[in-house]
Amino acid sequence: MDVRVQAEPFKAGAEVEAFTAGASGAGAVVSFTGIVRDDSGRMAEMLIEHYPGMTERALQKIATEAKARWSLADVLVIHRFGALFPGEQIMMVATAARHRKDAFEAAEYLMDYLKSRAPFWKQERGPDGESWVDAKDADEEALDRW
Amino acid sequence: MIDVLYFAWVRERIGVPRERLETTAATVADLIEELRNREERYALAFSDLSALRVAVDQDLAEFDAPLDGVREVAFFPPMTGG
Numbered sequence: 661m662d663v664r665v666q667a668e669p670f671k672a673g674a675e676v677e678a679f680t681a682g683a684s685g686a687g688a689v690v691s692f693t694g695i696v697r698d699d700s701g702r703m704a705e706m707l708i709e710h711y712p713g714m715t716e717r718a719l720q721k722i723a724t725e726a727k728a729r730w731s732l733a734d735v736l737v738i739h740r741f742g743a744l745f746p747g748e749q750i751m752m753v754a755t756a757a758r759h760r761k762d763a764f765e766a767a768e769y770l771m772d773y774l775k776s777r778a779p780f781w782k783q784e785r786g787p788d789g790e791s792w793v794d795a796k797d798a799d800e801e802a803l804d805r806w
Numbered sequence: 807m808i809d810v811l812y813f814a815w816v817r818e819r820i821g822v823p824r825e826r827l828e829t830t831a832a833t834v835a836d837l838i839e840e841l842r843n844r845e846e847r848y849a850l851a852f853s854d855l856s857a858l859r860v861a862v863d864q865d866l867a868e869f870d871a872p873l874d875g876v877r878e879v880a881f882f883p884p885m886t887g888g
Contacts, residue, residue: 694888709814711880714864739887751888771888777866779880780887781814792815795884 661727661735663719665710667742672752679736683756686733690763691754692771698746702786708741708750711779715739722773726755729769730762737770739780772802808873810837812851813882816858819851834860834879835869851881859884 662679664670672693680689696706723735732755739751753770757763782793811824831837838855841848852858855869861880862871873879 711811711813711861711864711882714861714880717864718866775888776885778887779813779861779882779885781883782886783814792883793886795886799886800884 661720661723662737663716663723664738665712665715665719666738666740669740670738670749670752672749675736675738675752676754679734679754679756683734685758686756686763687758688760688763689754689756690760690767691752692767693752694750696744696746696748696750700784700786702788703746703784704786705743705745706750707743707783707785707790709781709783710739710741714779715741718778719774722770722777725773726766726769730755730757730766731759732757732762732766735766735770737774739774739778741780743785769806772799772806775799776803808837808876809878811878811880813880815883816851816881820847829873831873833869833873834862834867834871837873837879838869857883 676691719737723737726735734756736754744750753767755763755766776799784791808827808829809824810827812820817823829837829840831840838852842852859882860867862876863878
């Protein structure tokens with residue numbers, strides 16, 4: 661299990677390759693990569709604030725829970741903080757399992773929990789000023805299915 | 807003494823990222839009441855608790871969580887990771 665919270669960029673492709681190579685015995689690897697999206701077309705950058713200490717703790721807890729619920733060979737979570745430009749990779753999760761169902765479900769679980777239980781806050785910055793991104797009710801409701 | 811941390815717009819409204827406070831509050835809710843009575847900026851930040859989340863010693867908690875033995879309390883809006 662590998663949980664990383666970092667300001668530096670990462671390369672999702674290379675991460676998946678290394679993760680796959682390390683997950684011996686796995687028959688399935690699922691990965692998700694989140695990209696900074698600019699819906700308004702006017703965003704200069706996205707600032708990600710986090711709670712150092714609690715962030716790592718919360719992500720470890722979510723990853724540990726996923727390992728307890730599904731039969732997983734390994735779990736990887738990377739989440740960046742700081743100023744990011746539209747199009748940059750912001751975070752990724754990868755799961756390795758014997759069978760694809762475990763890998764898919766665990767990856768979705770990690771994403772659902774990471775969105776509303778890990779202490780990150782997004783702020784969009786552009787010529788119109790700065791605005792904090794509101795949490796969506798749908799993100800909270802997504803936890804109900806687990 | 808207790809460390810109180812603020813994040814995102816809560817931090818902006820209060821004006822500092824963290825502060826060390828002397829308090830006799832028994833619960834998170836008591837601490838909020840104490841802060842509200844202290845200055846207008848706290849009253850503003852804590853005006854709508856449904857828009858706030860709290861962590862006690864770096865674990866998400868409820869507003870009625872006890873503060874006995876707690877070292878760190880953090881207030882922030884609902885999280886928007888991913």
